[in-house]
Amino acid sequence: MNSLIEQLGQQASKTASVLANCSTAQKNDALLAIARDLPAHTDEILEQNALDCKNAEQRGVAKPMLDRLRLDEGRIAAMAQGVSQVAALPDPVGEVLSMWQRPNGLTIGQKRVPLGVIGIIYESRPNVTADAAALCLKAGNAVILRGGSDAIHSNLAIARVMKSAVAGAGLPEDSIALLEDTSRQTAVDLMKCNRWVDVLIPRGGAGLISSVVQNATVPVIETGTGNCHVYVDQSADLQMAADIIVNAKASRPSVCNAAETLLVHKSIAQEFLPLAYRELTKAGVTLRGCPRTYQIIQAQPACEEDYATEFLDYILAVKVVDSLEEAIAHINQYSTHHSEAIVTESYAASQQFLQQVDSAAVYVNASTRFTDGFEFGFGAEIGISTQKIHARGPMGLKELTTTKYIIYGNGQIR
Amino acid sequence: MNSLIEQLGQQASKTASVLANCSTAQKNDALLAIARDLPAHTDEILEQNALDCKNAEQRGVAKPMLDRLRLDEGRIAAMAQGVSQVAALPDPVGEVLSMWQRPNGLTIGQKRVPLGVIGIIYESRPNVTADAAALCLKAGNAVILRGGSDAIHSNLAIARVMKSAVAGAGLPEDSIALLEDTSRQTAVDLMKCNRWVDVLIPRGGAGLISSVVQNATVPVIETGTGNCHVYVDQSADLQMAADIIVNAKASRPSVCNAAETLLVHKSIAQEFLPLAYRELTKAGVTLRGCPRTYQIIQAQPACEEDYATEFLDYILAVKVVDSLEEAIAHINQYSTHHSEAIVTESYAASQQFLQQVDSAAVYVNASTRFTDGFEFGFGAEIGISTQKIHARGPMGLKELTTTKYIIYGNGQIR
Numbered sequence: 001m002n003s004l005i006e007q008l009g010q011q012a013s014k015t016a017s018v019l020a021n022c023s024t025a026q027k028n029d030a031l032l033a034i035a036r037d038l039p040a041h042t043d044e045i046l047e048q049n050a051l052d053c054k055n056a057e058q059r060g061v062a063k064p065m066l067d068r069l070r071l072d073e074g075r076i077a078a079m080a081q082g083v084s085q086v087a088a089l090p091d092p093v094g095e096v097l098s099m100w101q102r103p104n105g106l107t108i109g110q111k112r113v114p115l116g117v118i119g120i121i122y123e124s125r126p127n128v129t130a131d132a133a134a135l136c137l138k139a140g141n142a143v144i145l146r147g148g149s150d151a152i153h154s155n156l157a158i159a160r161v162m163k164s165a166v167a168g169a170g171l172p173e174d175s176i177a178l179l180e181d182t183s184r185q186t187a188v189d190l191m192k193c194n195r196w197v198d199v200l201i202p203r204g205g206a207g208l209i210s211s212v213v214q215n216a217t218v219p220v221i222e223t224g225t226g227n228c229h230v231y232v233d234q235s236a237d238l239q240m241a242a243d244i245i246v247n248a249k250a251s252r253p254s255v256c257n258a259a260e261t262l263l264v265h266k267s268i269a270q271e272f273l274p275l276a277y278r279e280l281t282k283a284g285v286t287l288r289g290c291p292r293t294y295q296i297i298q299a300q301p302a303c304e305e306d307y308a309t310e311f312l313d314y315i316l317a318v319k320v321v322d323s324l325e326e327a328i329a330h331i332n333q334y335s336t337h338h339s340e341a342i343v344t345e346s347y348a349a350s351q352q353f354l355q356q357v358d359s360a361a362v363y364v365n366a367s368t369r370f371t372d373g374f375e376f377g378f379g380a381e382i383g384i385s386t387q388k389i390h391a392r393g394p395m396g397l398k399e400l401t402t403t404k405y406i407i408y409g410n411g412q413i414r
Numbered sequence: 415m416n417s418l419i420e421q422l423g424q425q426a427s428k429t430a431s432v433l434a435n436c437s438t439a440q441k442n443d444a445l446l447a448i449a450r451d452l453p454a455h456t457d458e459i460l461e462q463n464a465l466d467c468k469n470a471e472q473r474g475v476a477k478p479m480l481d482r483l484r485l486d487e488g489r490i491a492a493m494a495q496g497v498s499q500v501a502a503l504p505d506p507v508g509e510v511l512s513m514w515q516r517p518n519g520l521t522i523g524q525k526r527v528p529l530g531v532i533g534i535i536y537e538s539r540p541n542v543t544a545d546a547a548a549l550c551l552k553a554g555n556a557v558i559l560r561g562g563s564d565a566i567h568s569n570l571a572i573a574r575v576m577k578s579a580v581a582g583a584g585l586p587e588d589s590i591a592l593l594e595d596t597s598r599q600t601a602v603d604l605m606k607c608n609r610w611v612d613v614l615i616p617r618g619g620a621g622l623i624s625s626v627v628q629n630a631t632v633p634v635i636e637t638g639t640g641n642c643h644v645y646v647d648q649s650a651d652l653q654m655a656a657d658i659i660v661n662a663k664a665s666r667p668s669v670c671n672a673a674e675t676l677l678v679h680k681s682i683a684q685e686f687l688p689l690a691y692r693e694l695t696k697a698g699v700t701l702r703g704c705p706r707t708y709q710i711i712q713a714q715p716a717c718e719e720d721y722a723t724e725f726l727d728y729i730l731a732v733k734v735v736d737s738l739e740e741a742i743a744h745i746n747q748y749s750t751h752h753s754e755a756i757v758t759e760s761y762a763a764s765q766q767f768l769q770q771v772d773s774a775a776v777y778v779n780a781s782t783r784f785t786d787g788f789e790f791g792f793g794a795e796i797g798i799s800t801q802k803i804h805a806r807g808p809m810g811l812k813e814l815t816t817t818k819y820i821i822y823g824n825g826q827i828r
Contacts, residue, residue: 017746021770102791106780115802116772194627198802213608217628219636219803240825247827332431354820356435358530366520366823375828376819377516388529388612388816389633390803402802405790406768409780411654413661414789 005189008144008177009196012117015174016142020114024091026171031087031134033165038080038130041161042073048153049126056150064254068125069151079130079158086134089379092397093140107408112401114140116198119190121146121212123204126154132203133162133176135382139400142175144197146190148204149182156180191216198402199390203383206310221390221399223383226256226338227310228368231327231353233344234265238272240365241343242279245316247367248341250283254312256384257339257371261307261317263327266292269320273297285314292320307334324349328356335359338386339368360386360393419603422558422591423610426531429588430556434528438505440585445501445548447579452494452544455575456487462571463540470564478668482539483565493544493572500548503793506811507554521822526815528554530612533604535560535626537618540568546617547576547590549796553814556589558611560604562618563596570594605630612816613804617797620724635804635813637797640670640752641724642782645741645767647758648679652686654779655757656693659730661781662755664697668726670798671753671785675721675731677741680706683734687711699728706734721748738763742770749773752800753782774800774807 019027038045049071056066092112099109118141120132129145136143147155159178167173179186191200191212200220202212212220230248232241248259264272269292277297280287288306289299299318306317307330321327331340341363342353350364361371371394373381378396385391391399433441452459463485470480506526513523532555534546543559550557561569573592581587593600605614605626614634616626623638644662646655662673678686683706691711694701702720703713713732720731721744735741745754755777756767764778775785785808787795792810799805805813 017770017772020772100791102789106784108790113772214631219633219801221803222633237825243825243827251828350822356431358431358434358527359818361819361821363821364823366821366826367828369828370520370821370826371819375516376522377514387633389635392816393819402806404773405775405785405807407775407777407780407784408764409778411651411657412780412784413657414665414781414783 004181005186005193006196008179009117009193011174012142012144012177013196015172016114016116018172019137019140019142019175020093022140022171026169027091027138027140028087030166030169030171030175031083031138033169034130034134034162035080035084035087037161037165038083038158039077041157042076045076045154045157045161046071046073048157051153052151061150065124065150069154071126071154075127079127082131083134086138086380089138089397091138092401097403104412105410106412109406110403111406112398113404115400115402117142117144117196118400119144119146119197119200119218121187121190121200121202121204121208123148123208124150126151126158128203129155129158129178130162132382133159135380135397135400137166137175139397141400143177144190145176145178146187147178147182152180152182188215191218194218201383221383221385221395222387223385224256225310225336225386226258226384227261227308227334227336228257228259228338229261229263229331229335229340230259230368231263231331231340231342232265232268232272233324233342233346233349234267235346235349236268236272236343237345238268238275241272242276244341244343244365244367245276246279246283248369249280249316250285250314251369253314256310257369258312259316259341259368260309260311261319261334263330264318264320265324265327266320266322269293269296273318280316283314285316287316287318289318290320293318310336324352328353332356332358336386338384339363339371341366341368360384418595419600419607420610422593423531423607425588426556426558426591427610429586430528430530432586433551433554433556433589434507436554436585440583441505441552441554442501444580444583444585444589445497445552447583448544448548448576449494449498449501451575451579452497452572453491455571456490459490459568459571459575460485460487462567465567466565475564479538479564483568485540485568489541493541496545497548500552500794503552503811505552506815511817518826519824520826523820524817525820526812527818529814529816531556531558531610532814533558533560533611533614533632535601535604535614535616535618535622537562537622538564540565540572542617543569543572543592544576546796547573549794549811549814551580551589553811555814557591558604559590559592560601561592561596566594566596602629605632608632615797635797635799635809636801637799638670639724639750639800640672640798641675641722641748641750642671642673642752643675643677643745643749643754644673644782645677645745645754645756646679646682646686647738647756647760647763648681649760649763650682650686650757651759652682652689655686656690658755658757658779658781659690660693660697662783663694663730664699664728665783667728670724671783672726673730673755673782674723674725675733675748677744678732678734679738679741680734680736683707683710687732694730699730701730701732703732704734707732724750738766742767746772750800752798753777753785755780755782774798
């Protein structure tokens, strides 16, 4: 084990026990200090960011990635505003979820407490540095950030400002740690630092997430990939269905809650597909369809692979199905279990879909794009879990906590 | 990837979606059929168990392990009774934890659903086969059991009876799968079967659990090891403290909620230690103490290692501490974060201990031996989680479920 990561982990663990005993006011003061200091250090942060951008350009990094990397005054202000918003959220720590008395007189309560040390492994967007640190801090956790090498100068500058703001507000500077060494080995060491790190949350593309799942011995909360479906039932309001699929596919194709496959009941395919085709095409979407689809509208033939792909692009797979049951079976086979929607006017179909589709968020008559911590009303989001343990779906502050049992006795023995 | 495990996993996943849609009555019928059929097949099970015991004796297996392996009519009856009790518990599936409406009219509910496919990896006690399968089934999950090679004939006999009972009650026979091949490779394949297995729960000694944590890419719920502490505060009722430490240490030393270290405030050490010594010695306990301890009572010198050891035996480490703060720091350093108790008459000390000790269960004036699903009133227990994500402390039926968001709209787009 890398002794650097061991040391960092041990320090973070010590800091976590300080943070677990801080008041909400102390944590909010630190967050507001960060929100105040980030814009005040705009020049310094932009200077370091320019270095990262120059390096990335020289390496010939693709344009969308360059855009994700680049900061400007507005983006730094938005980062700071995000931190203020976290300060304004209710503190999840200390809530007693339930408390009961046993026949022997023991009173047992389940109390919400911080997770402890959270490792965040992420890619090129430097705003994650501020977002993730703010959420972890609010929930009373120490955080170890491991950003991508592309953004290292920007991340270091942001972390420097945050650490100094936190220390100025009287909390441990080590509440926020950022790995300067962005080598693969350091990331792997972090993933295996079970003694000190309580949980890892990877944020990024499918490759990053799969690498963390494969390498980590520390518990992981898997986030992200979304192969989402919209199913248009035979009883659907067809205009509503068209509006929903256009929104779910084309309002922001690069995000995980965007739809990737449209399923259409055979009895309305003849009427619905031309309508959907017109509106999707107008939005710039190209279609890949099954044989029954391209007999009705213009579409490239879809292969098996297309139904399993998260395009993250203006491409939509289309399939005509014989029944609601076939739609549900298709979804449960190909989905990444993120978000799925049915458009229907049938009560029975809506209930069957909600019951049988095995995904984090299942919608009736709404776009899959609502799967988001803010849209759900959590006021924040650290990611969207696509695994089943600990958290499923959008994760807010509560998902950055655990519980402990507190037991009041008066001498009970067993 | 082993195609056998892949096939088994895929089949279990298919079965899980059937089980997720079964009624409580159907699941209870299957459980009651198991409870009825196990005692009816006592001879067959005992015959296979005799084979396991003979093999184990020939290999010179230690006596306590032989005892754990051996079944008799009473143990089979107890197994069946355990399954009946699970049938009588409330079904956790279907509960809507909360539901709220968003300003845009979307109604969002969080509903409890089964986890899906659960892998249980365990050691030589064949009763785990019935216990674990019953709990998984009640919570609507398919289970893949991987028991130890020592107990393979017993486990196969028990699984055969259960599968046939389940099928007779109209549920899929594959609701319960037991790996016949108990090689290490098969276990490792199961630990890496992320596509089909939702969670792994290891049940057994520290070696087994560590091997699962190190090898698994499937999410794991770590159970078990307990280096538990009792701290006797300066204001303690000393007779209550003696009763608690004797109970916590000696009522059943081989279990994870037994105490391993006694911490004593220096101001009452002179009075308390001789009392504790008399009662512990009477109960057969030997002590390993710090220098201040063995100046007062007879004890072997304790080394650093002793404070980090889960003895699971009639051995207790003892340390005299200067303050409550030192006791808390010692616990947070050496504990496995399972269960810890303070004995005190001080309100402030009790609150500080409950707040600052970072363990799954923290007690005031009660024995650590109460950390148990039955003692907590859950009516069942699949294990005691010592990790922080998903579940912490005793796990009952609720901990064998996840949630999904169900969202009712009327055409909302974003």
